[in-house]
Amino acid sequence: MEKSPPSEEDVLHYFERFSNWGRWGENDQLGTINHITAAVRADAARLITSGVPISCGRPIETGTTAEDVPGAAPPHRFMLRSGEGLRDPARVPPPGFAPDGRLAAASEYLGYAAHGYRITHLDGLSHAFWDHHMYNGVPAERVNAHQGAGHHGIENYQDGIVTRGVLVDVPRHRGVRWLEPGDGVTGPEVRAILAEQEVEVRAGDALLLRTGYGRKRAELGADPPETGSAGWDASCLPLFHEWQISLCGADTAQDVRPSPYPGIRSPIHAVGLVAMGMPLIDNADFERLAAHCAAQHRWSFFFTVAPLAVTGSTSSAVNPLAVF
Template identity: 45%
Template structure:
């Protein structure tokens, strides 16, 4: 049954993980990834093949005006800051970069930590949004809570394949029945501690036609949130920024982000490129794998660009 707006608003209480792992917990659903889960994830490596689930970060031509990609300044050999001995060595050279990027949004593959979203001025586990400071970042549930990385069993659910379409059209949501049909067809079942990667096929469309414009996209419908909690999923990812848009709810623009991050402490990887992962899974007949996600240790940030690696 499709959730109503009242149902979704009630999820903030009924799906809440506040206090579940203690009042000082910042890991949220990553607590489902136990030592035993990591050992089991290693057993999913049966072929030794690894693939990236991230998009390449492009360097824009107009670095001054870009807000979503990665402005780059290149320091060339002979920089004045180098010691004199380096200037005397005519055979030695180097290049280095100074990079700046806004990774949240619809283009760069990135990890969202729980402090990324507030609801009624509150973050995961009941902390005030005032714990986020413009100068120092977040003192609560920042990306550094996952400092030891996220290594678990990943499961790719290929919804475009289930629906026998090249990709879901913008605005089409994915529902629990879709997830379970994908499990049935692929011969896999999501279990506690897993990372679930959702393929809508947008990656294929983006490869063929370039990034979409506007704010309409396929993705998780809010009705999937109880399913994700029941299965004790540790992390979700998608080839879009997660939420189907429009969400269908006037008062909750991005319910998967809002309920997921704030109430559940559900970490998520936005904007994956799942095409190579899907091709490899179909070729090998294996839809589970070891997934490794290592965020950069940016102090106090609400996420990090990442390169998720699936190893089959």
């Protein structure tokens, strides 16, 4: 049984205890996604019975919000073409379009910085470093201004992540509307919730944490980053390794904040990404999913994530889908 809460020394030992460096070869760039076999995908597909899809992503809004950290670059949309001025007789159309043509088109340029606390995104294995290295012992210098992530780029997941998803609904278990900032969900509690939900985690599963922040965000507005957040306690890391999950997600940025460990700011990110090689889905929204799970009394489902294959990127905005 995992110790809860683990000491900082315990967590520091997790880097060795739960390391997957070399497990799938010295050149591996998939990490724990290797737990998802063809058989795991096929079994996940059999969970689709009603064909009901549910998005687990937040809409991306342009402009600033309370969730932006100081100096953050908010999402931008620049219109390159629009429907304005189509009736102007002096209009100069873009190449390929006639001035008096009946067909016109709109287009835009989109820009965003995925990392942070507002955009639902997938963290690639190049996102985090510990002692100047990323997963599998790759030097941090392989991520540089010239080529971006020269190793462990998000493009390694261009075939998508297709597996069984399991929701850990903490507010339902505790009988509260949502968890408060700084409230950690421990390993023993995760075990208790899954037992209550009658779900046994399998190798390759995606484990998804609902803290209820999506509900709080909708009813009261977003929390600024300095407020902190609920999230996985470090005592969950032994479970992730024992159960051989492929990735974990949360409706916050994973880690309980502020961190109880002065020397380890984000243990789920640090141990998960660097030692285990486990990609993370930050800032999801599991409110609709939780309601459907409760109505169906079923907390496992087909789950898929398809990141944009941007070569050399450390992340991608995503719209994860649960299908029943």
